[in-house]
Amino acid sequence: MLLNGLKNDKVMASVLAALAAISLIVPLCNLLFAPDSPLYFSAYTVSLIGKYLTFALLGMSLDLVWGYCGILALGQGAFFALGGYVMGMYLMRQIGSRGVYGDPVLPDFMVFLDWKELPWYWHGFDQFWLAALMIVLVPGLLAFVFGWLAFRSRVTGVYLSIITQALTYALMLAFFRNEMGFGGNNGLTDFKDILGFNIQSDAVRACLLMASGITLILALLISRRVINSKLGRVVTAVRDQEMRVRFLGYRVENFKLWVFVFAAMLAGMAGALYVPQVGIINPSEFSPLNSLEVVIWVAVGGRGTLYGAIVGAVLVNYAKTLLTGWAPEIWLFFLGAAFILVTVLLPDGLLGFWRRHPKEQKQ
Amino acid sequence: MKANSFRWCSGAVLAVILMLPTLGLGQENASEAAFSAALSTLKGASMAERGQAIEQLAAVRQPRVVVVLQALLEGRLFNLKADDRLVIGETVEEGYRLIDAQSAESLGTAARSAMQKIAVTNNLRASLRKLIGRLQLNNDDADVRLAAVKAIGKAVDADSLALLRDHLVLEQDAGVQKAIKLILGLEQLKRGDKAQRLAAIALLKDQASRDVVNRLNGLVEKDTEGRFREPDGEVRRQAEAALASINARLQLYAAAETLFFGLSLGAVLVLAAIGLAITFGVMGVINMAHGELMMLGAYTTYVTQQLMPDSLGWSLAIAIPAAFVISGLTGIAIERGIIRFLYGRPLETLLATFGVSLFLQQTVRSIFSPLNRSVATPDWMSGAWRINDFLSLTWNRFYILVFCLLVFALLLQILRRTRLGLEVRAVAQNRNMAKAMGIPTGRVDALTFGLGSGIAGVAGVALSQITNVGPNLGQVYIVDSFMVVVFGGVGNLWGTLVAGFSLGIANKLLEPYAGAVLAKILVLVFIILFIQKRPRGLFPQRGRAVEG
Numbered sequence: 001m002l003l004n005g006l007k008n009d010k011v012m013a014s015v016l017a018a019l020a021a022i023s024l025i026v027p028l029c030n031l032l033f034a035p036d037s038p039l040y041f042s043a044y045t046v047s048l049i050g051k052y053l054t055f056a057l058l059g060m061s062l063d064l065v066w067g068y069c070g071i072l073a074l075g076q077g078a079f080f081a082l083g084g085y086v087m088g089m090y091l092m093r094q095i096g097s098r099g100v101y102g103d104p105v106l107p108d109f110m111v112f113l114d115w116k117e118l119p120w121y122w123h124g125f126d127q128f129w130l131a132a133l134m135i136v137l138v139p140g141l142l143a144f145v146f147g148w149l150a151f152r153s154r155v156t157g158v159y160l161s162i163i164t165q166a167l168t169y170a171l172m173l174a175f176f177r178n179e180m181g182f183g184g185n186n187g188l189t190d191f192k193d194i195l196g197f198n199i200q201s202d203a204v205r206a207c208l209l210m211a212s213g214i215t216l217i218l219a220l221l222i223s224r225r226v227i228n229s230k231l232g233r234v235v236t237a238v239r240d241q242e243m244r245v246r247f248l249g250y251r252v253e254n255f256k257l258w259v260f261v262f263a264a265m266l267a268g269m270a271g272a273l274y275v276p277q278v279g280i281i282n283p284s285e286f287s288p289l290n291s292l293e294v295v296i297w298v299a300v301g302g303r304g305t306l307y308g309a310i311v312g313a314v315l316v317n318y319a320k321t322l323l324t325g326w327a328p329e330i331w332l333f334f335l336g337a338a339f340i341l342v343t344v345l346l347p348d349g350l351l352g353f354w355r356r357h358p359k360e361q362k363q
Numbered sequence: 364m365k366a367n368s369f370r371w372c373s374g375a376v377l378a379v380i381l382m383l384p385t386l387g388l389g390q391e392n393a394s395e396a397a398f399s400a401a402l403s404t405l406k407g408a409s410m411a412e413r414g415q416a417i418e419q420l421a422a423v424r425q426p427r428v429v430v431v432l433q434a435l436l437e438g439r440l441f442n443l444k445a446d447d448r449l450v451i452g453e454t455v456e457e458g459y460r461l462i463d464a465q466s467a468e469s470l471g472t473a474a475r476s477a478m479q480k481i482a483v484t485n486n487l488r489a490s491l492r493k494l495i496g497r498l499q500l501n502n503d504d505a506d507v508r509l510a511a512v513k514a515i516g517k518a519v520d521a522d523s524l525a526l527l528r529d530h531l532v533l534e535q536d537a538g539v540q541k542a543i544k545l546i547l548g549l550e551q552l553k554r555g556d557k558a559q560r561l562a563a564i565a566l567l568k569d570q571a572s573r574d575v576v577n578r579l580n581g582l583v584e585k586d587t588e589g590r591f592r593e594p595d596g597e598v599r600r601q602a603e604a605a606l607a608s609i610n611a612r613l614q615l616y617a618a619a620e621t622l623f624f625g626l627s628l629g630a631v632l633v634l635a636a637i638g639l640a641i642t643f644g645v646m647g648v649i650n651m652a653h654g655e656l657m658m659l660g661a662y663t664t665y666v667t668q669q670l671m672p673d674s675l676g677w678s679l680a681i682a683i684p685a686a687f688v689i690s691g692l693t694g695i696a697i698e699r700g701i702i703r704f705l706y707g708r709p710l711e712t713l714l715a716t717f718g719v720s721l722f723l724q725q726t727v728r729s730i731f732s733p734l735n736r737s738v739a740t741p742d743w744m745s746g747a748w749r750i751n752d753f754l755s756l757t758w759n760r761f762y763i764l765v766f767c768l769l770v771f772a773l774l775l776q777i778l779r780r781t782r783l784g785l786e787v788r789a790v791a792q793n794r795n796m797a798k799a800m801g802i803p804t805g806r807v808d809a810l811t812f813g814l815g816s817g818i819a820g821v822a823g824v825a826l827s828q829i830t831n832v833g834p835n836l837g838q839v840y841i842v843d844s845f846m847v848v849v850f851g852g853v854g855n856l857w858g859t860l861v862a863g864f865s866l867g868i869a870n871k872l873l874e875p876y877a878g879a880v881l882a883k884i885l886v887l888v889f890i891i892l893f894i895q896k897r898p899r900g901l902f903p904q905r906g907r908a909v910e911g
Contacts, residue, residue, distance in 0.1 A: 072710045146891075153895040158649050158709045162845045163891050169842045170887040173880050288842065292717055299714060332725035339718025343711040344704050 002221040005228070011351070012224065015307040016217060022049065023213020027206030043202055047277045048321065050209035052314050054274040057216045059297040059313035060306055061266035064223055066295070067303030068232065069259045070239030075164035076267055077291035078171050079139035081281065083268025085175075086138055088188035088281040089122060090131035091199070095192050108190065109183045119181045128195060135272040136265040143264030144257065151253035151260075156242070165288050172286035187282025194276050205277070212273045216310070219266050223306055226262070235259055296335065299342045302349025311351060398423045399465055402431070402449050406442055410484055417487065421494045429498050431464050436491045440464065441478035452478065497526055505536040512539055516546040524550055545570050549578055560598050568605040573752045576613075579606045616754040621871050627760035629867025630767035631829070633860055634822035635840040636847035637771060640859040641815035642694075643848055645791045646808065648702055649713040652720035653844065654837025655727075656694060656816045660686035660823020661832040662727060665736050675741040679824070686820035693723075694816020695809050702812070703805070720837065728834040735831035744828060763825050770821060771860055777814070778856070787811045791854065846890050852900030862901060866890075 006013045026041050026049050033040040041049075062076045097104040101111040105118055124130045146167060150160060178184035197204045226232050235255050237245045246252045275281045284290075293316070301312020316338070323331040346353050401419035404412055417435075420428050434440045434451040443450050443461070450470060452459035459478070461470040483491065492514075499511035515523045524547065531543045544566060551563035567575045582602040585591055591599060635657060642650045650656075664682040671678045697719055705712045744762055749755040778784035786807045789797040798804050826836065847866060851858030866886060873882035897903070 072713070149892070149895045153898060155894055155898050158713060159849060159894060159898060161649075161710065161713060162842075162849060163894055166842055166846060166887050166891055170884045170891075173884050173887075177878075177880055289838075292714075295714060329725060329729055332721045332728075336718040336721035336725065339721065340701060340715050343715040343718070344701060347711065 002225055004225075011305075012307055015310060016220065019053075019213055019217050019220075019310070023053070023210050023217070027209050030202060030206055043205055046202075046205050046209055050205070050212050050277045051274060052317050053209065053212035053216050054270045054277070055294075055297070055317050056310040056313040057212070057219055057270035057273070058267050058294055059301070059309035060216070060220060060223065061263040061270065062294050063298045063301075063303055063306055063309035064227075064259055064263040064266070066298060067305065067309070068227055068239060069235050069256055070242075071256065071260065072158075072161045072295070073164045073260070073263075074161045074288065074291050074295065075168035076263070076294050077288075078164075078168035078286055079143060079264040079267035080271035080274070080294075081168075081171070081175075081283075081285035081290075082139045082142065083135045083271030084275040084281040084285060085182060085188070085271075086125075086131055086134045086268070087272035087275045088191075089125040089182075090128060091191040091194060091276060092188050093122070093126035094194065095190065098192055099190070107183070107188070109178075109186065110181070113178060115181075122181065132272075135268050139264040139268030139271075140261050143261045147257045147260040148253075151256045154253075165291070168286050168291055169288050172283050172288075175283035175286060183282070185283070187280060188275075189280040189282075191276065191279055199276055199279070208273065208277050212277070215269060215273060219269070220306060220310070223266075227306070231255065231258070293335070296338055296342070298349075300338060300346075300349055302351035302353075305349075305351060308349050308351045312349065315350070394423050394425055398425050398428070402465060405435075405440075405481060406447070406449065410487065413481070413483065414487055414490070417491060417494065421498065427465065427467060429495060429502075430467075432491055432495050432498070434464070435481060435483060436488060436495065438480060438482075440481045442481060443470075443473065443478050445477060449481070450478065493522060493526070496523065500526070500530050505539055508534070508536065508539045509542055512542045512546065516542070519546060519550055541570065545572055545575070549574055552578055552582070557595050557598060560595075561601055564598070564601045564605050568608055576606070576609060579609070613753055616751075620754055620756075621875075622868065623756050623760070625868030625871035626864060627757075627764050627867070628870055629864035630760075630764040631826065631840075632843055632847050632867055633863030634763070634767045634770065634825050635819075636844035636851075636859050636863055637774060637856070638815040638818035638822065639844050640848050640851070640854075640856055641774075641818065642812055643845075644854040644856070644859070645787060646811055646815075647709065647853075648698075648706075648812070649709055649716065650697075650702075650812075650815070651713055651717040651841065652697060652723060652837075653816075653819055654839070654841035655720045655723040656690040656819035656837070657823035657826060657840060658727060658832075658834065658837040659690045659693060659723065660820030661738070661827040661836055662731065662736075662823075663689050663820065664824045664827040665731075665738050665832050668738060675739055676743070679741060679828075682824050683821055686824045687817040688820075690820025690823070691813040691817030694819075695813040697816070698809050698812035703808070720841075724834045724837070731834075733834055735833035738827040738832055740828055759828050763829065766825055770818065771856070774814075774818060775856060783807075783810055783814075787814075842887075846887065848900075849894060850890050850900055852902035855900070855902045858900060858902035 006016070026046060029039050030041045030043065030046050035042070058076065058080050061079075062073065065071050065073050065076070092107040095107065099108040099111070101108055103111050106115060110118070125134075146164075150163065155163065174180055175182055175187075176185055182188065191199050193199060194204060194208075227236075234245065234250055235258075238250075238252050238255055242252055271281075271285075294313075297313040297316045298309045299312070300316055301310065302308030319334065320331060323334055342349065397419065401416050401423060404416035404419060417432070420432060431440065431449075431451070439452050441450050441452050441459070441461075442448075449464035450461040451464055452461055452473075454460075455472060458472050458474040460472050461478075462468070463470055496511050496515045499507055499514075502508055502511070512527065515527065527543050527546060531540065531547070534540050534543065548563040548567045548570070551559045552567070555563060564579070567579070579602045583591075583599055583606065635654075638656070639650065639653050642648050642653065660682075663686040664679065667678045667682040667685060668675065671681075697716065701715050701719065702712055705715060740759060744759045747755040747757045748761065778787060786797070786802050787810075789800070789802055790804050790807050790811075794804055797807075823836070826832075826840075830836065847863045848859055850866065851860070851862030869889075870882050870886055873885055876882075877885060894900075
């Protein structure tokens with residue numbers, strides 16, 4: 001059912017095939033070949049590609065909101081970071097008594113702050129199933145409350161963009177506080193195990209990459225299905241003519257809310273997969289700049305296509321890895337130029353540039 | 364007392380004043396002679412002689428005397444062995460820099476071994492302090508007298524109290540009078556009988572001073588054995604009443620201080636947001652590079668200061684127009700180069716200007732290094748205006764408040780009274796109609812954007828006086844300034860002013876309870892909720908222009 005109509009959508013099919021290939025070949029080459037073999041992928045490459053895949057998922061989630069619903073959310077990174085923090089909490093609890101201070105229950109930073117017991121919201125996070133549930137529930141709930149308030153009172157356009165930015169900014173300030181109980185400035189780190197396996201080992205890294213790839217593929221297929229459903233068509237109509245859709249009798253705010261919450265959950269999952277692969281989560285993930293970078297991934301790839309966001313996320317992040325390694329000061333010039341060029345010259349992104357213009361296609 | 368009679372003399376009737384030149388001349392010669400006589404006695408070996416000399420010196424009516432006595436007290440008075448004259452030494456790297464004790468003539472430097480220190484005993488030191496205090500009390504400058512009173516107040520004894528009491532009768536300056544009364548009152552409270560203590564409490568009730576509060580607290584507290592330190596119930600009651608009245612005033616001071624801090628934070632917010640109110644409010648353009656234009660203004664201040672390090676005040680005065688021009692031109696370039704192509708696509712404008720902001724940030728980082736640069740503050744802007752022990756207002760924040768209001772008034776006048784202002788308003792209300800009336804809308808757009816950007820640059824100059832100047836300066840303020848504009852209502856300068864000040868005050872009101880960061884979060888959450896309720900801000904624009 002998820003694969004319906006893929007034959008007519010060549011780009012989507014090839015992106016899916018490429019993703020499946022990457023999530024199979026890279027981990028297998030890492031595990032099967034010896035380090036001196038030309039086919040070997042180093043552990044660094046594995047976690048780098050795994051990271052790109054989670055970024056791709058984050059970018060795709062923003063594309064749902066921005067490309068299909070017309071909401072330029074400048075706070076998508078907040079949901080990503082929240083998912084990451086939930087995963088971080090689970091991983092912190094897994095450390096157990098192997099922390100620096102050796103406390104069987106309390107994570108190191110709590111011992112350091114001289115806390116005597118676990119705050120109530122940390123209970124139960126030693127269970128993976130609860131953490132896994134919370135990874136989608138926490139971002140989803142925040143998106144629901146925020147979106148419900150915002151869409152109901154018809155906050156739209158740039159206003160919505162600015163208050164989503166304020167949301168992630170406020171969260172960043174909050175998570176910087178030690179009193180919040182999430183490790184303050186340093187965040188959560190020093191992870192040891194995931195599901196009982198050593199998080200540093202090659203096999204776990206390979207599995208995490210595979211998990212990221214599979215999640216991304218599934219999310220892409222499900223999102224595609226949603227977009228092609230009747231609901232998706234209404235959402236697209238809201239993007240193009242909100243008033244008209246409203247006058248036709250649709251509850252516009254409900255459709256927007258649905259997409260917003262769904263995208264937030266995807267972003268949370270991306271964050272949860274990101275954290276074990278980079279080994280740290282801290283409040284700077286909430287910074288407004290991060291969310292804006294996500295916007296540029298989608299803009300570069302071309303919005304309103306789903307796979308465009310994926311291609312954009314991988315391309316921009318690959319450029320970032322190259323440039324920050326080669327000449328760090330160039331990176332912001334590059335990013336700034338990307339913002340300007342894409343918006344002024346390539347409103348449909350790179351894929352839109354190569355593809356025939358959508359209007360011609362219809363004719 | 365001779366010194367007092369001299370004061371009396373100088374303040375006397377016309378006839379005496381007419382006689383003064385001759386009288387003064389004779390006196391001067393005589394006092395000069397007495398000065399050198401006393402100084403040579405000081406060179407004598409015995410402590411008794413030195414005591415005498417000090418008394419003699421104190422009787423000489425010469426401004427130099429205080430300096431000499433002070434140097435003696437601090438152990439900086441030496442006898443130069445080579446030519447047997449008294450000098451005041453100041454420690455420098457290669458020994459001492461010497462000044463002649465009597466004539467204040469500079470004598471170059473000398474090694475420690477070339478001179479002999481004029482030593483004094485503790486006894487002499489005590490009397491020196493008193494003499495210096497008395498001499499300073501007779502100084503014509505009220506500030507010197509106030510300092511002298513405060514110095515005496517740090518270690519009071521019977522003599523100094525008598526001195527202060529005598530001086531109080533002659534003292535004209537209200538501030539010095541108040542300081543003397545404070546010391547006398549505190550002393551009476553300590554040693555006087557019941558009637559005197561009650562009188563002292565009544566006197567001290569109006570003084571806002573930490574000493575008074577401590578002393579009164581001492582009166583009403585119990586000691587470790589549960590007995591009241593103050594035996595008399597009547598005095599205790601009065602002390603409690605006095606404390607209550609002082610506390611009520613302290614609360615008032617605290618409120619005034621919070622209000623001031625709030626207003627000064629508000630002024631910063633208004634300065635940051637007011638340029639945005641033009642570009643976003645009047646033109647409908649989201650300019651994410653606004654913070655970076657402020658940063659450019661701050662760096663302009665830094666550069667002008669580097670260019671003219673000797674005159675801070677002037678460099679600041681030059682920095683204001685320079686920052687306006689630089690940020691304004693950058694703004695015009697952004698508008699002509701990018702934003703022009705994106706009118707009617709607000710989300711794209713947002714992204715493009717964000718790109719510009721990254722570009723500007725990195726440019727500045729490459730030129731000036733990523734480290735913060737500190738900009739010096741001129742003397743008249745640093746320090747604080749101490750109203751009393753409990754209330755002091757910092758000058759830089761005070762000036763920024765004034766500056767903010769000036770900029771606001773100026774901007775309002777530009778929009779209201781100039782040709783450009785008229786055209787800006789016309790284009791904002793109805794672009795097509797304005798075009799039909801022959802207004803060059805493209806040029807007006809560029810100039811409006813330039814104006815808003817220039818104001819951002821000016822705000823940057825103000826910011827450089829209260830924070831460090833770094834490439835991230837703008838990012839700190841961008842979210843806040845958007846909040847202010849949106850909260851106040853887009854397209855409404857007064858709304859921006861009210862919103863800025865009320866957010867500033869709200870922040871500072873919350874801070875004591877919630878801490879700085881949480882206060883900021885609470886304010887942000889409040890605005891997010893507020894926008895849900897009133898999407899068009901505090902003072903929404905009405906009329907048909909809104910829909911277009």
